[in-house]
Amino acid sequence: MNKLFFVIVALLFPLLVFSQMDAKSILMQRGELYFRFQIAPERLNEISRIVSIDGYRNGTCYAYANVQEFAEFRKLGIDCEPVREYYEAKDELQMAESLNDMFSWNVYPTYSIYCEMMQYFATTYPEICKLDTIGTSYSGYKLLVVKISDNVNADEAEPEFFLGGQMHGDELIGGMVCLRLIDKFLRDYGTDQEVTYLVNNMEIFINPLSNPEGTYFFTPDSVNNSIRYTRDGEEWENFYDINRNFPDANAGEHPDGSESYSIETEAFMQYADNHHFVMSANLHSGAELVNYPFDTEQALPADDAWWQMVSSEYVALARQACNDPSYMTGDFPNGYTNGYAWYTITGSRQDYMNYFKHCREVTLELSMEKRLANDLLPSYTSRNIPPMMAYMNRATKGLRGFVTDSLTGEPLRAMVFVNGHDYFNSHVYSFLPTGEYYRYLKAGHYNVSFYVDGYIHKTFAVDIADGEALPLDVQLVQGYDPETIIDNNDEAISLYPNPVVDNLFIGGDKHFSSLEIYDISGKLLLSKRNVVGFVDVSMLPHGQYLLNLVSDGNIIKTKFMKM
């Protein structure tokens, strides 16, 4: 396959019609195939590791695959067929012919009109809007972001929110919702109370097109024939589903079996590292529902009750906005689900953000039709504005404050751990340079501890209500913190530092004949005989661990935290 091939195809067939609807010819023209097959629900886990599952309804699984993934799938000997209605010629989607056309919200932007519109936002509203770039795709498309905030050129102590659309290049509603939301924020700032509140109290980053490479696969002038995957080279293995390509808490560095991250994945991870996103959303279509974490993990998230609250709020406000109680009922009557409970996937950005970046990210599926007809665009974009603003507003709530050194006032990076509640990396960190932290919690009573290496930890009892922003500033005192936990034994042992970065010292005059470290689910991770002084735990991911020490036939059970 070479570039020339794509150029020829683009010139000859502005709208491809797949008269020969066979898997091979589709794969040869598009680098990916959308297909379906019958499968028992128990086999979805196995299938999900081979291809990119997109939906599962009444025993039929819908999935995408690139050439290698499809070859792997064929080895299973399962009968499948291309999703005909997806490939069959339909009415061609109408594209905007000028920037002005965009503001009727019923046409899709060409790539150049999209860039012009993003530039227009920044130029027209320079006080509150700034243009930024995550990176550049293989063919040179820009991954544009607008930042919206008061004092937009400053990095203020405000919660940072990230919204991304069209990571799957053929799921076209996401980018339109983003563009319409940006327009509303900029236009209504100073007149609309809620808009003004969010712009003044948050830093909002919006990336309408997360995968322009897929959206404008055949030509920058049309979204007709957009594809789901991106590509970062000319070979078959260069096609990636970005939303299966992120490091995964359970499946490791490369859960999709590829050897590298796509350009978009790599650039996004870098961008996330350079910011402190505390909440985010990833917009998709092909279903109508709110999909909350985790996709990879069977256990419900520690904050399941909070997720159910924000998910049901999204659904209720969306239905209200379009005055249609059947919106978001296609797969679940209540309109939302835990990701794993729907069908498990690995390598999603949602899981990456929640597990590795301690950010609350949700996946929103906004329309059953991936390539939504022009006449439905105004209604489907406008109905998602009020719920999106309500979701964003949640970022300004919860337990929040600053962690500093009690003596010098210097801001600190602390682990904020909710005792008896946090697991699977649901804890958060305060971040520098300000020491600010945000911990979103469902109404209730919690004991929250603040840990910094070299400081004595502090624990606070907090009562928080739903929709409340509860300020709690914390000053920590420098010193050793030999957190002493006694379990089934009268013996006291001390562990320090705790939380630990690399070497965990085990204090006391006892000789320990052996040691075992378990993760919070009870899985044995490390076992050692004849423990002298310390144990190297640098290889463990951050989180809470259980430690069993054996001395004179007695087991002392304790816990420690790995930073």
Ligand SMILES: [Zn+2]
């Ligand atoms: Zn998607």
